Amino acid sequence: MKVTIKDLTKRFASRDKTGETVTAVDTLSAEFESGKLIALLGPSGCGKSTMLNMLSGILPVTSGKIYFDDKDVTELSPDKREVGLVFQNYALYPHMTVLENICFPLKIKKVRKEERIAKAVEIAKMVHIEDYLKRLPKELSGGQQQRVAIARALVKQPKLLLLDEPLSNLDAKLRIEMREEIRRIQRESGVTTVFVTHDQEEATSISDYILLMKLGVMQQFSATRDIYNNPANLFVADFIGNPTINQIHGVYVNGGIKPDGSDEIIPCSIKANENDRVVLAVRPESVLFEGGQTTGTVNDMYSSGKDWLVNFNIGDTELRGYCDADYNVQEGSVIKVGFRDKGQFLFNEETGERY
Amino acid sequence: MKKINLGTIVLYILLAVGGLIMIFPFIWMLISSMKTWAECGSMPPTWWPKDPTLENYVYAFKTAPFLKYFRNSLIVTVLCTGITMFNTILCAFTFSRLRFPGRDIIFSIMVSLMMIPYEMLIITNYTTIVKMGLYDTLAALIIPFTSSIFYTYILRNFFLSIPDSLYYSARIDGASNWQYLWNVMVPIAKPSLVTIGLLNALTCWNSFMWSILVVGSVNNRTLPFGLFAFTDQAGIRFERLMAGSSIVVIPVIILFLFCRKQIVTGVSKGGLKG
Numbered sequence A: 001m002k003v004t005i006k007d008l009t010k011r012f013a014s015r016d017k018t019g020e021t022v023t024a025v026d027t028l029s030a031e032f033e034s035g036k037l038i039a040l041l042g043p044s045g046c047g048k049s050t051m052l053n054m055l056s057g058i059l060p061v062t063s064g065k066i067y068f069d070d071k072d073v074t075e076l077s078p079d080k081r082e083v084g085l086v087f088q089n090y091a092l093y094p095h096m097t098v099l100e101n102i103c104f105p106l107k108i109k110k111v112r113k114e115e116r117i118a119k120a121v122e123i124a125k126m127v128h129i130e131d132y133l134k135r136l137p138k139e140l141s142g143g144q145q146q147r148v149a150i151a152r153a154l155v156k157q158p159k160l161l162l163l164d165e166p167l168s169n170l171d172a173k174l175r176i177e178m179r180e181e182i183r184r185i186q187r188e189s190g191v192t193t194v195f196v197t198h199d200q201e202e203a204t205s206i207s208d209y210i211l212l213m214k215l216g217v218m219q220q221f222s223a224t225r226d227i228y229n230n231p232a233n234l235f236v237a238d239f240i241g242n243p244t245i246n247q248i249h250g251v252y253v254n255g256g257i258k259p260d261g262s263d264e265i266i267p268c269s270i271k272a273n274e275n276d277r278v279v280l281a282v283r284p285e286s287v288l289f290e291g292g293q294t295t296g297t298v299n300d301m302y303s304s305g306k307d308w309l310v311n312f313n314i315g316d317t318e319l320r321g322y323c324d325a326d327y328n329v330q331e332g333s334v335i336k337v338g339f340r341d342k343g344q345f346l347f348n349e350e351t352g353e354r355y
Numbered sequence B: 001m002k003k004i005n006l007g008t009i010v011l012y013i014l015l016a017v018g019g020l021i022m023i024f025p026f027i028w029m030l031i032s033s034m035k036t037w038a039e040c041g042s043m044p045p046t047w048w049p050k051d052p053t054l055e056n057y058v059y060a061f062k063t064a065p066f067l068k069y070f071r072n073s074l075i076v077t078v079l080c081t082g083i084t085m086f087n088t089i090l091c092a093f094t095f096s097r098l099r100f101p102g103r104d105i106i107f108s109i110m111v112s113l114m115m116i117p118y119e120m121l122i123i124t125n126y127t128t129i130v131k132m133g134l135y136d137t138l139a140a141l142i143i144p145f146t147s148s149i150f151y152t153y154i155l156r157n158f159f160l161s162i163p164d165s166l167y168y169s170a171r172i173d174g175a176s177n178w179q180y181l182w183n184v185m186v187p188i189a190k191p192s193l194v195t196i197g198l199l200n201a202l203t204c205w206n207s208f209m210w211s212i213l214v215v216g217s218v219n220n221r222t223l224p225f226g227l228f229a230f231t232d233q234a235g236i237r238f239e240r241l242m243a244g245s246s247i248v249v250i251p252v253i254i255l256f257l258f259c260r261k262q263i264v265t266g267v268s269k270g271g272l273k274g
Helices: A048-056 A098-108 A113-126 A142-154 A172-189 A200-206 A224-229 A234-239 B006-033 B037-041 B055-063 B066-096 B103-115 B118-131 B138-145 B149-160 B164-172 B177-188 B190-206 B209-214 B223-234 B238-270
Strands: A003-013 A021-032 A037-041 A063-068 A083-086 A160-164 A192-197 A209-214 A217-223 A246-253 A256-259 A277-282 A294-303 A307-314 A317-324 A334-339 A344-348
Touching (some): A003 A048, A021 A209, A021 A217, A037 A048, A037 A200, A048 A083, A048 A160, A048 A192, A048 B164, A083 A142, A083 B164, A098 A113, A113 A172, A142 A160, A142 A172, A160 A172, A172 A192, A172 A200, A209 A224, A209 A234, A217 A224, A217 A234, A234 A277, A234 A344, A246 A317, A256 A277, A307 A334, B037 B238, B055 B066, B055 B223, B055 B238, B066 B138, B066 B149, B066 B177, B066 B190, B066 B223, B103 B149, B118 B138, B118 B209, B138 B209, B164 B177, B177 B190, B190 B223, B209 B223, B223 B238
Parallel strands (some): A037 A192, A083 A160, A160 A192
Antiparallel strands (some): A003 A063, A209 A217, A277 A344, A294 A307, A294 A334, A307 A317
16 A cells, blocks of 8 residues: 655644644655555654654644545544554553454454454464464563564554564564564565664665654655665765764865865865865765875774774864775874765755755 | 471461461351350350350341341442442543543542542432432442542552553554453453452442441341341340351351452552552
8 A cells, every 4th residue: 555645744732831832743745655665764753653653543643644545544543544553562462362462453343253363373374473372472572572563463454564663672683583574574465564763774674765854854765775875965874874974074175175174185076166164975885995095094993804994084084984804004004095986975064965 | 398497487476376366256256156145155165165056047047137138238239349340440541541621630629539538428428319219228328339539540540550552552453442441451450450349349248337327127238237236136145146247257258268369369469559
């Protein structure tokens, strides 16, 4: 099912009763393609969970519209929206067994007992929890509980599956395992899925599209690959990528950037207005340690397995770049570096907009 | 083998003594009820009746319709508790889950009503019951006690401790407020509900003053009132009085023995949070 969001806005009354309002989501418009996995990404408090809750119908919208396919569901109550929702804490019914939990949505729909058990078992097999049907939620591990929650959300065959920070309660190893599971389950069921996360790695590793938000405003909505290779603004470039993107603040002069605290000019193929304050952002893998013209001083080196992460300075700015393991430098070495065109972006320092 | 230290032994002795002190009046009641009049009043008292007899029970059943009293008590207790629980559950749900203007103010007013002592309400309740034409009926014993602010308050606090996500989850699963309440909230709150139900049932079962006020005829007496009336009939024949008391107490003890597990877990697990 295709989801269309139009000028969606949510304002909350502020807590201190001054009558002021806080805008959690600000005139956001987007269209989620059918059958895709979409990540709502952003730092805490950016309004991504609010978005999810509006999609599910738990939170009424202040203004704007939500369409499922062509149907306006803005005013529809959660029980009529045919969505499945998995909460961060899974929200399993503690007094029911796994089977009863999964059956619950069907029981409410008054599906016949044999039929609902058959369906529940089928879904349980898909999420690999068929061996635990008789247990209570508290007798399961975090990963298993989450599978149950997903099964319960999927059993009524929702048109839209919503996951609210589904992995944040799991330990690191299980998290990676479960995100692949979510990917697999989403592929197998083919249901349009929206999931909320603050972890950019989680978002980039499994989603088809990423919608990145900051303070209630959509920053960028594009295919996962594009958001890394083609960030719309400085915030997006900074938020996506690990290690984070290098930022060189300086002035744009003579077709290059004069970094603060250095007299050298870094040549740059991207055009900006003369004397603008700019930020040159470069991905660590786009730093070249051979054939460059800019002088840098090595601070530190870390092995990251197959290659090295070199920490160096240009003027006052600290940067990081990847180099081959056989590249021979020491702490304090003066090196010449350059930047590849790919993975190099120029932003206006004040507005953060990309040139 | 498990080591038994001195502390444990002392503790167990103390507990045993305490237990004996608690249970002694009941045992004495049962023993006395099987004595003859002469033996009952003899000095020094005998521990075991020389000639155990059930005559006193026969007398008690003959003089006073204890079975009828028992039936009345049962009807009043079951209906009172049932209706109170139903009202309490709905009310607690309303004040914990639903949002409507003035909710918290209304609840504060309700809670402040708990400040009014029960004795002050007796006269108004009495006039109301009489005006409703319910004097000397079982309904008069039931109707004034079908809701409880105190229990509502306790249950509301318990409901508030149930995470919101369960509610939203159930709503998205297609459940209405009503279905959510009975399928999710009530089963989770079972320990609390058992505790509340038991407290309520005990209060009803032992209620004495109110029944003396609004019930006159023998047919509508409950056990405590019946026993009180029986003291007149038994006079100073303590062994008969003890037989009457045993008749009143034994069913409750049997009930307790059967439900002990639920009662204990109910009180210790759900407890009276709030």
